[in-house]
Amino acid sequence: MLILLTNDDGVMSPGLKALADAFQDFGRVVIVAPDRNRSAVAHALTLESPLRAEEVRTDLFAVDGTPTDCVNLGIHGLLREMPDLVISGINRGANLGDDITYSGTVCAAMEATLMGVPAFAVSLDDTAHQGKNLPLAARFSRHLAAHLLDNGLPEETFLNVNVPAQKVRGMRLTRQGKRRYGDVVTRKEDPRGRSYYWIGGGDLGFEDIPGSDCNAVHEGYISVTPLHTNLTNDSSLQDLSDWQIPLT
Amino acid sequence: MLILLTNDDGVMSPGLKALADAFQDFGRVVIVAPDRNRSAVAHALTLESPLRAEEVRTDLFAVDGTPTDCVNLGIHGLLREMPDLVISGINRGANLGDDITYSGTVCAAMEATLMGVPAFAVSLDDTAHQGKNLPLAARFSRHLAAHLLDNGLPEETFLNVNVPAQKVRGMRLTRQGKRRYGDVVTRKEDPRGRSYYWIGGGDLGFEDIPGSDCNAVHEGYISVTPLHTNLTNDSSLQDLSDWQIPLT
Numbered sequence: 001m002l003i004l005l006t007n008d009d010g011v012m013s014p015g016l017k018a019l020a021d022a023f024q025d026f027g028r029v030v031i032v033a034p035d036r037n038r039s040a041v042a043h044a045l046t047l048e049s050p051l052r053a054e055e056v057r058t059d060l061f062a063v064d065g066t067p068t069d070c071v072n073l074g075i076h077g078l079l080r081e082m083p084d085l086v087i088s089g090i091n092r093g094a095n096l097g098d099d100i101t102y103s104g105t106v107c108a109a110m111e112a113t114l115m116g117v118p119a120f121a122v123s124l125d126d127t128a129h130q131g132k133n134l135p136l137a138a139r140f141s142r143h144l145a146a147h148l149l150d151n152g153l154p155e156e157t158f159l160n161v162n163v164p165a166q167k168v169r170g171m172r173l174t175r176q177g178k179r180r181y182g183d184v185v186t187r188k189e190d191p192r193g194r195s196y197y198w199i200g201g202g203d204l205g206f207e208d209i210p211g212s213d214c215n216a217v218h219e220g221y222i223s224v225t226p227l228h229t230n231l232t233n234d235s236s237l238q239d240l241s242d243w244q245i246p247l248t
Numbered sequence: 249m250l251i252l253l254t255n256d257d258g259v260m261s262p263g264l265k266a267l268a269d270a271f272q273d274f275g276r277v278v279i280v281a282p283d284r285n286r287s288a289v290a291h292a293l294t295l296e297s298p299l300r301a302e303e304v305r306t307d308l309f310a311v312d313g314t315p316t317d318c319v320n321l322g323i324h325g326l327l328r329e330m331p332d333l334v335i336s337g338i339n340r341g342a343n344l345g346d347d348i349t350y351s352g353t354v355c356a357a358m359e360a361t362l363m364g365v366p367a368f369a370v371s372l373d374d375t376a377h378q379g380k381n382l383p384l385a386a387r388f389s390r391h392l393a394a395h396l397l398d399n400g401l402p403e404e405t406f407l408n409v410n411v412p413a414q415k416v417r418g419m420r421l422t423r424q425g426k427r428r429y430g431d432v433v434t435r436k437e438d439p440r441g442r443s444y445y446w447i448g449g450g451d452l453g454f455e456d457i458p459g460s461d462c463n464a465v466h467e468g469y470i471s472v473t474p475l476h477t478n479l480t481n482d483s484s485l486q487d488l489s490d491w492q493i494p495l496t
Contacts, residue, residue, distance in 0.1 A: 042316075043290035043349045050436070050444040068290075068350075069447065077433030077445045098362050098477060101291045102316075107349075114346050115431075136496070143494045151491075154484035168495060173488055175480040183363075185325030188298070196298040197325045199317065222495070226484040229346060232423040233476035236402035240421055240474055243399075246391045247416060247470070248384070 001027025003145070004083040004112075006070045007091060008104030010036045011062040015090030015124065015134065022138035023087075026145070028059070030083070032074030034104075035062040043068050043107035053078060067108035075115060085145055086112035090137050091123035094162045096213045097179035097206055100227070106160055113158040113229050118148050120159035125217050137163040140171075140222060156230050162213055162223040169220040176225055177212025180204040249275025251393070252331040252360075254318045255339060256352030258284045259310040263338030263372065263382065270386035274393070275332070276307070280322030282352075283310040291316050291355035301326060315356035323363060333393055334360035338385050339371035342410045344461045345427035345454055348475070354408055361406040361477050366396050368407035373465050385411040388419075388470060401474075408473040410465050417468040424473055425460030428452040 003023050007016045011033040023029045035054070044066045051065045051073055061078055063070050071086060088108035100106045105121045112119035124137045140163065153159070160176075184200035206214035216223035251271050255264045259281040271277045283302070292314045299313045299321055309326055311318050319334060336356035348354045353369045360367035372385045388411065401407070408424075432448035454462035464471035 037296070040295050041290075041292045042355065044292045045288045045290070045350050045447060047288050047447060048285070050446050052442075052444055072447055073433055073445055076431050076447075077435060100479065101355075101358060101362070101477065102293050107290065110349060114349070139496060140493065147491065147493055154481065154487050157481045157484050171493055171495065173485060173491070175482070175485070176478045183324050185321055187325060194300075196300055197321055198298050199293060199295060199320055199324075224488075224491075224493075226481045226488055227479040228481035228484075229349065230424045231348065231475040231479065233402065233405045233474045234423070236405050236474040236476075237421060237423070239402050240472075243395065243421070243472075245388065245395055245419055245472075247419065248387060 002081065002083040003027055003029045004074055004079065004086045005029060005031045006033045006067050006074065006088050006108045008034060008038045008041065008067045009092050010034050010038065011056065013092065015092055018134050018138040019087060019090050019141060022142045026142065030059045030079060032061045032063060032070045032078060034067060034070060035064050038066050038104050040102045041066045041104045042102050043110055045069060045072065067104040068111040071108050071111040083117055085149060086117050086119040087122065087141060087145065089122035090134065093123065093127040094125035094217055095121065095123040095160060096162055096217060097177040099179055100160055100176060109158045110229055113156065118153050120144065120161055122161040124163045124165065126165040133163055133165055133168065136168060154226065156228055157226050160225040160227050162217050164217045164220050166220050168222060172216040172221040172223055174213040174216045174223045174225045175211055177209050177214035178207040179214065180207060250329065250331040251275055251277045252322055252327065252334045253277060253279045254281045254315050254336050254356045256282060256286045256289065256315045257340050258282050259304065261340065263340055266382050266386040267335060267338050267389060270390045274390065278307045278327060280309045280311060280318045280326060282315060282318060283312050286314050286352050288350045289314045289352045290350050291358055293317060293320065315352040316359040319356050319359040331365055333397060334365050334367040335370065335389060335393065337370035338382065341371065341375040342373035342465060343369065343371040343408060344410055344465060345425040347427055348408055348424060357406045358477055361404065366401050368392065368409055370409040372411045374413040381411055381413060381416065384416060404477045405474050408475050410461055410471040412465045412468050414468050416470055420464040420469040420471055422461040422464045422471045422473045423459055425457050425462035426455040427462065428455060
C-alpha cells in the first residue's frame with residue numbers, strides 16, 4: 001500500500017503531520033508538499049519554470065511549487081509508480097462553497113483524480129489548527145481511506161471533506177454550497193506614492209442551503225462532498241440547445 | 249454597456265487585441281490583463297501579496313497577477329462598477345477537455361460568474377495565433393456576446409468557446425472531453441550537480457467522445473461548452489448515500 005500525502009499549507013504544517021501520523025502503519029506513506037504556504041493557488045501547474053524537490057528526510061519532499069505540481073511531480077518524477085491513494089490536507093481552515101475553486105488543497109485531489117488515482121481533500125474548520133478535532137480529522141481520514149480503498153469512487157470523482165471545529169455530531173454527504181464575500185479591494189500607496197492593491201474579500205458567512213457543505217459544518221457535521229473533474233453543466237445543455245449564433 | 253476583457257497570455261497578446269477591436273463600437277471596453285504570460289495558473293487568487301495595476305493607456309490595465317486577480321481587482325478596485333459582460337481570450341491555443349481545469353483563461357470567466365457577471369472564455373486552436381481564424385473568433389465572440397446579453401445564462405454557468413484553426417463548419421454545443429497526456433517529468437542537473445525537474449506532459453491527443461469539445465474542434469466546429477461553478481457530482485450522490493464511515 002502506497003499513500004501520497006500533500007497539502008497547500010506547506011510541508012511544516014501540523015495538519016500534514018497529523019495525517020502522516022494517522023497513516024503510519026497503513027503502508028508506505030510519502031509526503032510531497034509545497035516548501036511554504038501555497039494557499040489559493042487552485043489547480044495551477046508550473047510549466048514555464050523548473051521545480052526543485054528537496055528530500056528533507058526519507059519519503060518527505062519539499063517542492064518549490066503548487067500542490068498540483070506536488071502531485072504531478074510526486075507521481076511521475078519522485079515516486080515513479082502510481083500510489084493507491086492521494087490525500088491532501090489536513091488544511092488549516094475549511095474549504096467550503098465556492099472557496100474550493102481557489103483551493104490548492106482541493107485541487108491537489110483533483111490532480112490525482114485526473115491522473116487516475118483515488119483521492120480526497122480534508123480540511124478542518126479551525127484556522128488556528130489547535131482545536132481538539134485535528135486528531136479526529138486524522139482518524140476520520142484513515143477510516144475514509146480504508147472505505148475508499150475497498151469500495152472505490154465513481155468515475156472522475158474525488159471527495160472534499162470538511163471537519164467542524166466544534167463537537168462532531170455525525171457525517172453528512174453534501175453538495176457544494178455558496179459563501180458570501182464582501183466585495184473588497186483595498187488601495188494603498190507605497191513610500192514613493194504609487195498605488196498598490198490588496199484583494200480582501202471580507203467573509204460574510206454562507207448562504208443557508210440545506211444539504212450544502214457549509215450548512216453541514218455549521219451544524220456540527222463532517223461534510224463529505226463528491227466533486228467532479230468534469231465541469232460541464234449538463235442540466236443547462238437543454239436550455240442552450242436552441243441557440244443560433246451567426247458564424248460571420 | 250460596459251465590457252471587461254482579460255486573458256492569460258498577457259496584455260500584449262494579439263488575441264486580446266483582436267477581441268478589443270471587435271467590441272470597439274459595442275460600448276465601453278476596459279482591458280484588465282496580466283502584464284505577462286500567466287498560462288496554467290487556473291483559478292489562483294493572490295491573497296498573500298499586493299498587486300500593481302499599471303494603466304498603460306485609458307481603460308487598459310496591466311496587472312502583475314493572475315487572470316482571476318485581473319477580474320476581481322478589475323471589478324472591485326479599478327472599474328468599481330459591475331460590467332455587463334466579462335470575456336477572457338482570445339487564447340493562444342485551445343482549452344479543451346481536462347485542460348480547462350488548469351486554464352487561467354477559462355478560470356477568469358469562472359471568477360466573473362462567481363461575482364455575478366455573465367462571462368465566457370474564448371480560445372483559438374492555433375498556438376501560433378497567426379491563422380486566418382483569429383478575426384472569425386473575434387466576430388463570433390461579438391455575436392455570442394449580443395446573444396448572451398439578450399438571453400442571459402443559466403445560473404452559476406459560464407461558457408467555454410473554442411474555435412478550430414481549420415475551415416469552420418458550424419457551431420456545436422458540447423461537453424468537456426478528455427485529453428490524453430504523456431506521463432512525463434524530465435529530471436535534469438544544474439551546473440552545481442543539483443537536480444531539478446520540468447513537468448512535461450507530452451500531448452497524446454484526445455479521447456474520441458462524441459459530443460465532446462475535443463471532437464467538435466477536431467471536426468471543424470466551434471465548440472461552446474456550458475461550465476458550472478458548482479463542482480458537485482450530483483449523479484454520484486446516490487451511489488455514496490449508503491456509505492457509513494466511523495467517526496472515531
